[in-house]
Amino acid sequence: MDDLKLLGGLRADAPEPSADRLDALRTRAMRRRRVRLAPPLLLVAAATGVAVVVVGGIGMPVPDLPTTARPVVTGGIRPMNAEVVLRRAARVAERGAPVPAPRDDQWVYWKLLVQNGDDPAPIAEEYWTRFDGTAQSFRRAQGGMEHLAIEPEPGDDQLTPREFAAEFAELPTDPARLLDHVKNDPVWKADGEHEDARAFRVFSVFLYQEVPLPPKLRGAIFRALAEIPGVRVDAGVRDAAGRTGIGVAFEGDVPGSGVRRDLYRQVTSRSYLIFDETTSAFLGRRVDQLRDERIHTIDVPAGTRFVSAVIADGVVDEPGRIPG
Amino acid sequence: MIGPEERSARLITHGPDDAEVIDRARRDPAAFSVLFDRHAPALHRYVLRRLGDSLADDVVAETFLTALRRLGRYDTAHRDARPWLYGIAANLIGRHRRAEVRAYRALARTGVDEVAESYADRVEARVSASALHRELAEALAVLSPADREVLLMVAWADFSYEEVARALGIPVGTVRSRLHRARRKTRAALGGSDPSAVQEEASRG
Numbered sequence: 001m002d003d004l005k006l007l008g009g010l011r012a013d014a015p016e017p018s019a020d021r022l023d024a025l026r027t028r029a030m031r032r033r034r035v036r037l038a039p040p041l042l043l044v045a046a047a048t049g050v051a052v053v054v055v056g057g058i059g060m061p062v063p064d065l066p067t068t069a070r071p072v073v074t075g076g077i078r079p080m081n082a083e084v085v086l087r088r089a090a091r092v093a094e095r096g097a098p099v100p101a102p103r104d105d106q107w108v109y110w111k112l113l114v115q116n117g118d119d120p121a122p123i124a125e126e127y128w129t130r131f132d133g134t135a136q137s138f139r140r141a142q143g144g145m146e147h148l149a150i151e152p153e154p155g156d157d158q159l160t161p162r163e164f165a166a167e168f169a170e171l172p173t174d175p176a177r178l179l180d181h182v183k184n185d186p187v188w189k190a191d192g193e194h195e196d197a198r199a200f201r202v203f204s205v206f207l208y209q210e211v212p213l214p215p216k217l218r219g220a221i222f223r224a225l226a227e228i229p230g231v232r233v234d235a236g237v238r239d240a241a242g243r244t245g246i247g248v249a250f251e252g253d254v255p256g257s258g259v260r261r262d263l264y265r266q267v268t269s270r271s272y273l274i275f276d277e278t279t280s281a282f283l284g285r286r287v288d289q290l291r292d293e294r295i296h297t298i299d300v301p302a303g304t305r306f307v308s309a310v311i312a313d314g315v316v317d318e319p320g321r322i323p324g
Numbered sequence: 325m326i327g328p329e330e331r332s333a334r335l336i337t338h339g340p341d342d343a344e345v346i347d348r349a350r351r352d353p354a355a356f357s358v359l360f361d362r363h364a365p366a367l368h369r370y371v372l373r374r375l376g377d378s379l380a381d382d383v384v385a386e387t388f389l390t391a392l393r394r395l396g397r398y399d400t401a402h403r404d405a406r407p408w409l410y411g412i413a414a415n416l417i418g419r420h421r422r423a424e425v426r427a428y429r430a431l432a433r434t435g436v437d438e439v440a441e442s443y444a445d446r447v448e449a450r451v452s453a454s455a456l457h458r459e460l461a462e463a464l465a466v467l468s469p470a471d472r473e474v475l476l477m478v479a480w481a482d483f484s485y486e487e488v489a490r491a492l493g494i495p496v497g498t499v500r501s502r503l504h505r506a507r508r509k510t511r512a513a514l515g516g517s518d519p520s521a522v523q524e525e526a527s528r529g
Contacts, residue, residue, distance in 0.1 A: 016368060
């Protein structure tokens, strides 16, 4: 008698989840949290195999995507002089108001619009994160509130809002020293990653989370971005709220850049941080798939995009409340 | 259930392995969902089998949230991420140990399996379990948590000794001794029974 085989028969009729259940679970499992390494998530219609609805460039629908590789029309986007634009953004940022210092029991509110893969329209996501990082509440579209207790784990890739604020208070505000710091800080290191890619990634994480950056540091980040080889700046990049701004992307052509290129060395997708041209405020992110690409079993056609917009933030006393 | 053969075939046929996906996921928006789509269905079934329908979604969602948080620490020398994911899940399942054991105990005593009922069709659900399954449940209820973890990773997740060792962060020798102990207790619970009687029972389902 094989006891393992007999045990294998116990509850052997347990099913795998349905596609619908899995879809709902995927959304839940990929909630944005303050993660050091995680980029915005582009969810393609993987499980269902449903064709991805694509919008090319700036709000122009592309009818019937051809199967042949074809670069996406990115109309309205104008390449800019990165140094000039980023220096100007730095000067505006440095004149900003001081950031608030929340109490441990207060909640940092963050509202995003997210349009992902095949979403027909942007979906609102609201996050209330307790400043000490021990709890988070979440609401998606018109859905109910979800609450999550977070147990702090040493060595996590995740930072609490309080830890972010503490890190921001300590970071050098001299651009060269700041750049040096983020390139070499062991907590941000990932194997095989070029230091330029790391610096851009770390700044992206700093900018795309709910704890506001002190004005001097924001200025230093813009100045440091201008020093990273391969950083490009485009005007006319649209966020999920329909606002256009300055798009900043890293496309360094070095080993370990993380920038994916096709056989002809063409960049296959472009990932922007978007800023308001006048106020230099962070608006959101945009990832455009420029060329057809296969990732694992998933075909990601050119024109697939992830777009988000930060449309509200602030500090409140209870989850569910809105600043204001 | 996916057997080991199918699993390795899957890895060979479908391009980038988990380590590569994780490496990309560190920068690439699309890649982490690949990992989810690849492993969530089987992991969900495994958790469902241990804790029932009401907890499975929570545990699986939390497993992937935790994995995402620890992406930077994944050792890409390991090409298959399953042991890593199931190790994270094992911790989360462990938080519901009382509920898990309570269900085994109830099954052993009453023949009613609340976990099976949680996912099964109502009509067939009330069929009470076989004597064999009641004995197995009794064995699972009395095993130490550490022994049970090893036994079920082998029996329900088709893990090799090496995979269990990686999942739980213990030496392979420890896996072997825990499994040996767990199987001895399982056989004892089945036991007294005449092996041929058990066989017959098993074939009847």
